[in-house]
Amino acid sequence: MKIRAGFVSNSSSTSFLIISKGAFTRAQLLRLMGVDAKSPMYKLFDQLYDEFTNGVDEKVDLGAVQGNAHWNRLMGPRAERLSDRMIEKLEAYRQRGWTAYYGHLDSESSPVQTFFCIDSFEEENDEMYLNGLECAW
Amino acid sequence: MIKAVVDSHNSTTYVISAPTLVSESVFLQRAAVRPNSYAERLATRVYRDIFIKSLNLKRDYDLYYKVEYGDFSKYLRSRHLLHRAEAADIASVYGTSAAIFRYEYPMSFVQSGLGEILLQKLLNTEVGQ
Numbered sequence: 709m710k711i712r713a714g715f716v717s718n719s720s721s722t723s724f725l726i727i728s729k730g731a732f733t734r735a736q737l738l739r740l741m742g743v744d745a746k747s748p749m750y751k752l753f754d755q756l757y758d759e760f761t762n763g764v765d766e767k768v769d770l771g772a773v774q775g776n777a778h779w780n781r782l783m784g785p786r787a788e789r790l791s792d793r794m795i796e797k798l799e800a801y802r803q804r805g806w807t808a809y810y811g812h813l814d815s816e817s818s819p820v821q822t823f824f825c826i827d828s829f830e831e832e833n834d835e836m837y838l839n840g841l842e843c844a845w
Numbered sequence: 846m847i848k849a850v851v852d853s854h855n856s857t858t859y860v861i862s863a864p865t866l867v868s869e870s871v872f873l874q875r876a877a878v879r880p881n882s883y884a885e886r887l888a889t890r891v892y893r894d895i896f897i898k899s900l901n902l903k904r905d906y907d908l909y910y911k912v913e914y915g916d917f918s919k920y921l922r923s924r925h926l927l928h929r930a931e932a933a934d935i936a937s938v939y940g941t942s943a944a945i946f947r948y949e950y951p952m953s954f955v956q957s958g959l960g961e962i963l964l965q966k967l968l969n970t971e972v973g974q
Binding site for chain 2: 740741742743744746747748749751752753755818819820822823826829831
């Protein structure tokens with residue numbers, strides 16, 4: 709028997725969905741989140757871009773999806789975690805032929821990734837959609 | 846001064862001395878974020894966590910504990926269980942601070958070099974250990 713004194717942490721991973729006009733770029737993310745190079749918060753979101761790109765599990769060209777889309781098969785090994793909201797957006801942006809990136813963030817990684825793993829957000833502009841709504845504890 | 850303090854539960858909190866009290870609008874101007882963006886909402890949360898929700902140690906000492914504890918350093922050691930060296934360090938900026946906040950439960954990104962530098966820029970102060 710082992711006895712642990714102190715806190716016991718519960719690590720977790722949460723899914724995100726990015727849908728972008730063309731390839732997902734650092735500049736797109738920074739514009740969506742509302743920072744530019746002059747902001748002291750720039751490096752935070754600059755690192756978030758790296759965390760997102762490293763966490764992508766599946767990339768899908770939505771314009772190439774034919775017929776009835778079986779998102780639970782198309783979006784890779786974690787597709788069962790797609791929310792209704794994510795599927796709604798995949799269907800909407802499929803009409804425009806944008807590109808979807810489905811992935812996950814871990815709570816036990818870098819402090820920056822941990823923060824965005826446990827925060828909950830949904831952002832959208834005319835060149836990108838970001839769903840981090842599943843990122844909530 | 847932004848000073849990381851590790852308590853007996855191994856949790857990191859920050860003691861932040863502010864030379865002047867910064868308004869939310871000035872703080873957001875320093876953050877240089879686009880209005881109504883995620884970054885602006887995040888900067889607002891950081892501001893409110895520090896300036897509204899955090900305990901102002903200097904204010905509490907001046908208002909309630911000055912009679913009980915002879916000096917600020919003793920108050921920090923006895924009331925907030927800070928180590929002697931930490932308390933002395935924080936007490937050294939008592940006279941030049943408009944407020945000294947104890948920022949508990951910081952967002953995880955703050956607990957990195959990147960986050961401490963961010964706070965330093967937003968609060969226009971220095972990081973100290």
